[in-house]
Amino acid sequence: MADREHTAALLAGASDGTPGVRVWTPPRQVAFGRRDAREPGFDCAKRIAAERGFEPIERDVGGRAVAYPGDTLAFAHAVPLGDDRNLGSVGERYDRATETVLGALRSLGADVSRGESPDSFCPGDHSVRVAGGGKVAGVAQRVRGDAALVAGCVVVTRADARAVAEVTAAVYDALGVPFDPESVGSVAEAGGPGEPKTVARALEKAFVDGAWGEGDPQVASVDRDS
Template identity: 70%
Template sequence: MRVLRGRLDDPEADREQTASLLAAAADGEPGLRVWSPPRQVAFGRRDAREDEFERAVRRAAERGFRAIERDVGGRAVAYTGRTLAFAHAIPTARGNGDADGGESIADRYERATETVLDALSGLDADVAAGEPSASFCPGDHSIRVAGGGKLSGIAQRVRSDAALVAGCLVVGTAESRAVADVTAPVYDALGVDFDPESVGSVAAAGGPDDVDAVASAVEDAFVDGPWGDGKRRVRPVEANGQAGDGVTD
């Protein structure tokens, strides 16, 4: 599996690195990236169609978050610079969006959820599938502190030749407050229900408040789990010949 490590400081350039994984998967090479994107609020297509979208963008900017429009739907997600993201690119059977072996969209959601749950449980975090009401980026595929706040959401981008299963992951308690502090005014502008108390974290679930430790556990879970074979080819992210920061060999 091709594994990218590190990040670029520019959100748009950094996002292109993840897009390269999807392109490689279309050629038959699965890939994985687990990293902390630069500080931003990533708005979905649905957000961009709202009448008060520009107001939401201003509110994010006032709090030091650059606005980025992503290619898929869903609601805005805040990344503080320490919030983790993961992206797993998978080759699919051409023409039907099903993974090799007949794996469906629902199968990929289930596998991704189980993989992240296993990784966090291995770090002694008490987590479960599901989400509280009025949470950030509401959806059917989320992970929460058992009996508490949401700490991860999962989505998919599906092409005829590849799929990208991706998500966000809130690690620390201070980070969860920062996510809530920017999400509340942004969602208010967009007219989306949001309860700041609904944001959880790995640390709140009893796991470590250590981004590197959580990233390593999630990477291992994908590479060594049902989707991987325990082998990885690690590459640093690069732009114009320059490697990004946070690269680990």
């Protein structure tokens, strides 16, 4: 099943009142946002990504392009709307999701804080960074009908951080978006584990058992081919 189909299934379940969580490692790709598609350099940026071995795809959630070199995690949490546990406003869901990611990474020993360095990838207010260092994770959101999808990415390994910085610098240059390669961090750099599956399980647990308190959501595989 393709990523879009997995996401659609999560949203359909949430629309019926059943929250769902998925954490996975996407294949090597650059996921462009809707804002990117409106830039004059969009076609050039896609070509640059492909030349570097990253499949260019377009995603429905979020702003600017995000690179997935192979061990960087993506997560998606679909929640029904109208449930007090899931909070009604976009801002409240953003805040809760960011705190959930922070809690998951801190539970693994990573020294992380809220916020990001200037000129980071996919810039936004709801980001997680190495304490005093580069960006590790970002959170995006989409509201559709009677469900919301809170999604994001987490850079796990030092090698992926270097790869993210390299391809993002070239892609953002084509898009005319400011970017500082030194702004990319990783869970490993923050003192946490450099194993994607370990981090994925912690994220799953945090969304299932943590602040959202869903109880028993659908949790999908973290395998690359899921």
